[in-house]
Amino acid sequence: MAVSCNDDERKRRLRGLGYTDAEIDVVDKEEYGKLDATNQKAYVKQDIKACLQRADLHVSNPDSGNMVSHFNSLADQLLTFVALMIRPGLVTPTPLERCMQIAYTAKLNSGCISRQVGAVVTDVNFSVQSVGWNDTPFGQVPCSLRNRFDLTNGHDQDAYSEYEKLDVKFISAALAGNEKFLKVASTGRNISYCFKDEYNQLTGKDNQVHTRSLHAEENAFLQIAKYGGRGVEDGKLFTTASPCELCSKKAYQLGIKEIYYIDPYPGIAMSHILMGGSKNPKLIIFSGAIGRAFHNLYSPKLSFKDELNALSL
Ligand SMILES: [Zn+2]
Ligand SMILES: [Zn+2]
Structure with a gap:
């Protein structure tokens, strides 16, 4: 399970607890740094990056807003999960969960050996227009x-x-x-x-331009241009990570209005690219069940009709 809030909010809370920005940087490097299996720390340290990639229950812990809200949004999410654990299929998935689940499915097709990311583009009504994952252009070997x-x-x-x-x-x-x-x-x-x-x-450089793969988000955007499709202005983007600077720029230009993301450590994409001008998309941290939890929570044990009939005997 991952509990997240947007990065500005997280930093604001840490400052509220007395952390200086320099101290926050140190904590982030320690907990969100590059930890791979060759590093002994990877086996004993908090590894938020891996947690975010593996979590199947995502809880968003937004600013409670005021003194009297009593963390309502947080409580609602936890209540929903617990109710669904007791009674799988009690309610159907939200449109957000449905779309993020598709992105999560797509991500497993990625032939990148370091990281798998999936993305979905929908119109304004969550009707899926395209899916993508990070991979080499079609015709090149992953x-x-x-x-x-x-x-x-x-x-x-x-x-x-x-x-x-x-x-x-x-x-x-x-x-x-x-x-x-x-x-x-x-x-x-x-x-x-x-x-x-x-x-x-x-x-001897640390250049991110020389990846062989397209990013999941740009791949999803390009599918629409490649095979023809409907315009996605005012649509939504779902990504199992968070959009980088380059993909954010493309989303902005496409007129995407809402970006649902999972990884809240975005670099400067959010404040620099997505928060400038007059057509800013809304950035919404994903909450809900995906992956295995999606199936566990939303697959009813038997049809409700059968259950009612059996109980009425
Ligand atoms: Zn690769
Ligand atoms: Zn990108």
């Missing part, structure tokens, strides 16, 4: 199916770019990197690699 030994041995040539096959520096770095994966390769695992990481390591 990272999960490429193999560094194939590259350096000249196998499966279509899967690798001209740059990867021709650049002397890149190939020598790849060859040098192969060494440490020989043992892993003997376990039968496919030795994929993240081009962006390899390239950044080679150039």
Whole structure:
């Protein structure tokens, strides 16, 4: 389960508890930093990024607004979850849950080896217009199916770019990197690699432009242009992460009015791109059940008609 509020609100509360901005930064780096399985801390530390990606119950904990609200919105969400746990299928999913569940389903198609994200674009009435996930453009082989030994041995040539096959520096770095994966390769695992990481390591930069994948959000936007579809002005975007600066700009230009997101640590996309001008989309942190919890909470044990008839005997 993940309990979230928007980032400004979170920081405001922490300041209220006496944290300075510098201290908040330290806490964020510690709890939301890059933790991978090679880092011993990953096994013992709070890992909010992973929690947000794995949670299937999302509770939004917004500003309670005033002194007399008694956290009504928070209480309502918890009551709904508990009621559904006791009685699956008591109510049907909200449109938000339905759409986010579709995004959550789409995310599993992602062939990115570091992160899977899904997105859905709907019209103003939550009618789904397109889905997307982070992946390479159609026609290019996703990272999960490429193999560094194939590259350096000249196998499966279509899967690798001209740059990867021709650049002397890149190939020598790849060859040098192969060494440490020989043992892993003997376990039968496919030795994929993240081009962006390899390239950044080679150039000594931390550039986010060299991903091979399209982002889930832009992929969903592009499906509409590619196959034809209805306009999405005043529509909604659902993302299982949060829109980056580039995708936010595209959502803004499309006239998207509401963006539902899960990961509330957005960088400057929100305040810089989405909060400027006169057509700002509303950013709404997602609350509800997705994934396994969606099925557990919303699948009735038997049809209500059968239950009533059986009980009336
Ligand atoms: Zn990748
Ligand atoms: Zn993006």
